[in-house]
Amino acid sequence: MMSEATPPRRVRLDDVAAAAGVSSATVSLVLRGVGGPSAATRQRVSEAATRLGYRPDRAASVLASRRSRLIGVALDISNPFHARLVRDVYGAAHRHGYHLILSTVAPGHDERQAVETLLDSRCEALVLLGPTAPVAQVDRIAASVPVVLVGRHIDSTAVDVVRTDDGVAFEQAVGHLVGLGHRRIAHVDGGRGEVSVLRRRAYRAAMRRHGLGDQIRVVGGGDTEVAGAAAAGPLRDGGLPTAVVAFNDRSAIGLVDALERAGVVVPAAVSVIGYDDSPVARLRSVDLTTVGQDTERLTEEAVLMLIERLEGGRTAPREVVVAPHLVVGSTTGPPPGP
Amino acid sequence: MMSEATPPRRVRLDDVAAAAGVSSATVSLVLRGVGGPSAATRQRVSEAATRLGYRPDRAASVLASRRSRLIGVALDISNPFHARLVRDVYGAAHRHGYHLILSTVAPGHDERQAVETLLDSRCEALVLLGPTAPVAQVDRIAASVPVVLVGRHIDSTAVDVVRTDDGVAFEQAVGHLVGLGHRRIAHVDGGRGEVSVLRRRAYRAAMRRHGLGDQIRVVGGGDTEVAGAAAAGPLRDGGLPTAVVAFNDRSAIGLVDALERAGVVVPAAVSVIGYDDSPVARLRSVDLTTVGQDTERLTEEAVLMLIERLEGGRTAPREVVVAPHLVVGSTTGPPPGP
């Protein structure tokens, strides 16, 4: 006839200690794998802990030790590329003995709030994926915990940066096309935004490096399928180039779609290259030639930089630039014959 | 010449108390907005807190109060539908004064670990998005905190469930097609998996309800674009139906793509309906007719159910079924004339 469900009292360190016949301090040492206790004691303690189903209380542990071994990741959950990065951050964090906790931007939950949530959960360091926050704000955060930005450059003396080398990316893309015989290579850009500026610049540089400075042609685009599709018109109006390097995969896919609907066959008439090597680019029906970012390197470096600050005491900011690699699919080929 | 950066000592409640000339208990009350302190005191304390840049230490607060007002969400970050749900869970949690923390499944970080991470962060309740964990495991988790499953039914006496009514979904889809004059309506299913079984069943029931029991036709599919595209062959071999309801948007999009490549115009020759109302379905170039799940209702209900347990003391499990709505796009139309 129990009317109230008795909340199952949490098993504490003391309970384990009592069960094992030692002090709670000893249990703490054993459970954390810190040297000291004898093999026999370890044995007894471990058994007792398992038997009682002991789960350490992290809040208490954090409070006492001032360490959480927790890294916070702020991201945009609707960004598929962030999904890839997050996947790899798990690997990196795990390899170095850290746990991860996520917080996303969402309507009514901006980047600042995402960061606060992470800080409240006692994260010792933060990974910010493609954040949009202004420098001042990022600097303020960096004043209390180590911060690394992934994917975006920032002029700050307080935070670290890991990003892909856009110069190399466009060098590879343009180089691949030139190798196939292309000369009239256009760029459908990403519209406004800092990243778009950098990629535009990288495109121009790559073209010049290949002696194609006079062929440079940038068409306004954006970062979505729709924006890519919309670029097909202007692209044809100005006389179709034989190849296009798009801002990202989404716009490349939109562009391919629009071109083919208009009867322009890819890659027979026009070759198209994307950027991101997103999962959708790898679908057999899409099979886009695209620039793959080395997300494993990016995330490994990011975590390493945080650990350098956390455990190595580094305070000077570092910026690591990672080379991408071209993934050749079936949307590029030789230019059409004359 | 400072060689070691002095770690900026955290501002504590005591510091604020000293600055405001009151006790730390009073500061605690003021900062939590609990009645008691006079307006004048509140004023002084608030000022002092702001001036010192005080941030409460949640670990300590949690430890002392045994409450975190934190809800954990376990998800699969590579699932776009989860992104939608997460977005809406933020709204729901926020409305009820709870914070959210996320953990995803990733290679080397399975659902169990995701849940542990959340529990370690002292979440008071968990939202599991389309979890794959076996009943026993879910029950074990539910023994320590309230758990709600979103999207998947489970035979458990310990957890709550919120899901979309597949019966209504297919009733709407088939009804829409019948209203347009279709009779030969096929279903491209989702392959193995529990959800696929439920939707197959719902399709059959809807067909029978419309007196089309003899027209029932299920073609094997899957949950990806490729799987949808692959269904185009079998679909044509058996004599093209005039309409198809696919398992989800991805398979519907793959199917449309494959059909059009084969010269079968959608919707003139075949109408196609998807499921999920995913962002890509809303692209102008796709504009799929699709079943939209009411993610706002789903998430609001999920959070409410957790709060009922947390604050209302409910212990009996509940299952809430939410009606979907049909989003009519341009992939459905009247069947081709004879």
Add this chain to the structure above:
DNA sequence: TTGAAAGCGCTAACAA
């Protein structure tokens, strides 16, 4: 190798 005791920064009675 182990234990006792003093906190970590906060909240929650209870007194004043």
Add this chain to the structure above:
DNA sequence: TTGTTAGCGCTTTCAA
């Protein structure tokens, strides 16, 4: 209305 006093469950000296 405010302050005092115990803890929350763990880690960490310091002694034994």
